[in-house]
Amino acid sequence: MKFVYASRNGHVEGIVNRLDLQEAMKIKDGSEKIDGDFVLFTYTDGQGIIPKIVENFLAENKGIKAVVGSGNVERHPDTFNFAADKIAEQFNVPVLAKVNMDGTEAELKDIKAKIEAMQ
Numbered sequence: 001m002k003f004v005y006a007s008r009n010g011h012v013e014g015i016v017n018r019l020d021l022q023e024a025m026k027i028k029d030g031s032e033k034i035d036g037d038f039v040l041f042t043y044t045d046g047q048g049i050i051p052k053i054v055e056n057f058l059a060e061n062k063g064i065k066a067v068v069g070s071g072n073v074e075r076h077p078d079t080f081n082f083a084a085d086k087i088a089e090q091f092n093v094p095v096l097a098k099v100n101m102d103g104t105e106a107e108l109k110d111i112k113a114k115i116e117a118m119q
C-alpha cells in the first residue's frame with residue numbers, strides 16, 4: 001500500500017510522520033502521478049470542499065483505497081472533515097478516520113491498525 005497526502009499548514013503532514021509511513025508522497029500541486037493502490041490523507045478546505053490539488057490528483061490517479069481526514073471541529077462544526085466524506089462517497093472507499101487537527105494518539109493507533117489490516 002502506498003500513501004499520499006495533502007497538507008497546507010502541517011497538521012496532515014504531522015499525522016503522516018507520526019504514523020511513520022514509508023515513502024508517503026506529498027501532493028504539492030496535483031500533477032503528481034502514482035502507480036497502484038494508495039491511502040489518501042487530506043485536510044478540508046473552505047466550507048467543506050475538497051482541496052483543488054487533491055481533486056486534480058484524484059482525477060488522474062485511480063488507485064485510491066481509503067481516505068483519512070483532518071479538519072477543525074471548533075471552527076467548522078457544520079462541515080467537519082467534509083472533504084474525506086465527499087471523497088469516500090465519490091470513489092466508494094472507506095473513511096478510516098476523521099480527526100480534529102493533529103488527531104490524538106489513540107486515533108493514530110487506530111488508523112495504523114486499520115492500515116495494517118488493509119495490507
Ligand SMILES: Cc1cc2nc3c(=O)[nH]c(=O)nc-3n(C[C@H](O)[C@H](O)[C@H](O)COP(=O)(O)O)c2cc1C
Nearest residue numbers: 007008009010011012043044046048071072080081
Ligand atoms: C480556509 C480554510 C477552510 C477550512 N474549512 C474547513 C472545513 O470546512 N471543515 C473542516 O473540518 N476543516 C476546515 N478547515 C480546517 C483544516 O482542514 C484543518 O485545520 C486541517 O487540519 C488542516 O490540515 P493541514 O494543516 O495539513 O493543512 C479549513 C481551514 C482553512 C484554512
